[in-house]
Every structure is written in C-alpha cells, then in structure tokens.
Amino acid sequence: MDPLSGFLGSLLWWLFFLYLLMWPQLQFRALQAARARLMAQLARKRNSTVIAMIHRQESIGLFGIPVYKFISIEDSEEVLRAIRSAPKDKPIDLIIHTPGGLVLAATQIARALKEHPAETRVIVPHYAMSGGTLIALAADKIIMDPNAVLGPVDPQLGQYPAPSILRAVEKKGPEKVDDQTLILADVAEKAIKQVQDFVFSLLKDKYGEEKARELAQILTEGRWTHDYPITVDHARELGLNVETDVPEEVYALMELYKQPVKQRGTVEFMPYPVKQESKK
16 A cells, blocks of 8 residues: 555544544534624623523533533532623623522522622523522513423422422321431421522512512422422412513524434424415
8 A cells, every 4th residue: 555545544534533523612612602692692782791591401522412401509600700790780681591400509699699789680481490490589570481481499308399208297297207207307397498588588679578478488388399380370470570571582592502412203393484486
C-alpha cells in the first residue's frame, strides 16, 4: 500500500472520529446561542431581566444519553446569582418548566424572588409542579398558558407523601406501628408545618393573613396526590391571581430545549398550510 494513501486514510478516520465527538457540543452551543437571542428579545420587549429554569430531558454526548432534570442546589445558585445581578428597579420574568425537586433549593429561589424590590412574574408555559409551584407563589404575578398546570406542595419523604405517613399512623394507631414509622411520622409533621409556614409567608402580603393560611393548608395537607394538576380555572377557584398572556417568545424558547431522540409512538404534527394553491 502507498504510504501516502495509508496516512490519508488514517487521517480521515481520525477526522471522522473527532467530528463524532465534537458535533453534539457544536449543536449544543448553537442551541445556547439561539436561546440567548430569544431571551434577549423577550427582555427588551418586556423591559425586564429574563431568567429561564427549564427542566426537560436533554440528550448529551456521543450516544445521546438522556439526562433527567429537577430543581437542584446548582439551579438555586444560578437563579440567585441572576436575581442578585438584576437591576433593583426593573421587573424579573422567571420562566419555569419543572416537575419539582429539592425543597431547599426551591425555597431559596422563592425567597430571593419575593425579596426583589421591583415586580416579579413567573411564567409557566406547560407545568410547574411541587417546588415549581412554591416558586410561582412567591411572584407578584403568575402567568400560565391556558392549559398549563401547577401542583400541590405537600412535602415528600422518600417515596411517601408526608400527609399520607401521618394518616397511616393515625388509622393504625401509634401503638401498632414500629419506632421507625413513628420517627418518620414525627419528621413528616415537622416538614408539613415548615412548608405551610413558608407558603403563608409568601402569600400573606398579597392575599391577607386569613386567605394565606387557607391556601397554605390546602396546598400542603395532602388533599390530592402529589402530581395532581391544578389548572388555571382551579387555581382561580382557590383564590390565586393567575393571568394567561404568555408571550409568544416563551413558546419559541421551549422549542429550543432538546428532547432525546424520538421513539416510535411519540407525537408528530403538521402545521396548517397558510398558503394554499388556488383551485383550477
């Protein structure tokens, strides 16, 4: 074999290998740039600091391994940094799309949002469950898509809801459960009170103390399952002030958060053709 041909062949293989390694990163950087442009456009339009905390599955690396995201301490660090850097006399728009996550992280974000001197608005294009709802309650305005949902904020201890642990002990009787369950029930009681008190502190200035206590109890007492969808209409029935004028840029931004490679059976759609050929 010609040495030059062998060298060129090896070079091509190495270039192809480097391309496989670098292409996902190049795609991700292009997505980041597109997201930044949209967020800057929205910030100019609304004269606000725009922050996005969007938790969707994202495929990373050479093999597109899906990563599942929740509210984490890292999220709270980033959001708190963004809120601190926001002008004190300008509004904040926080776009949230999340299944929930750590209560500690959500509590930190909610407190920082509430303490911002200018108006704060949480925008929910699809869902903000659990810790996401906790953050939404801290805002001056909650703006939801007409079909978006919030969720209860009852604490979860491991795989069990705190209210359900207390009810199980109550039904069975403290004398009929083991020490570990009694300890768990004690922690559950404390967790519920802590979250209730925090929700009350978020709402009392906007709704008054009586309404704030009522909402805090409803949202933490385990009235529903933890994934129960609180729709716009239901939120309004509960007494929450909810608007539905989600900016179009928010929907466009959601399109830029990659999902893993689609498998058979997922949803596809074809937009309605605006221009149609004239009939002959």
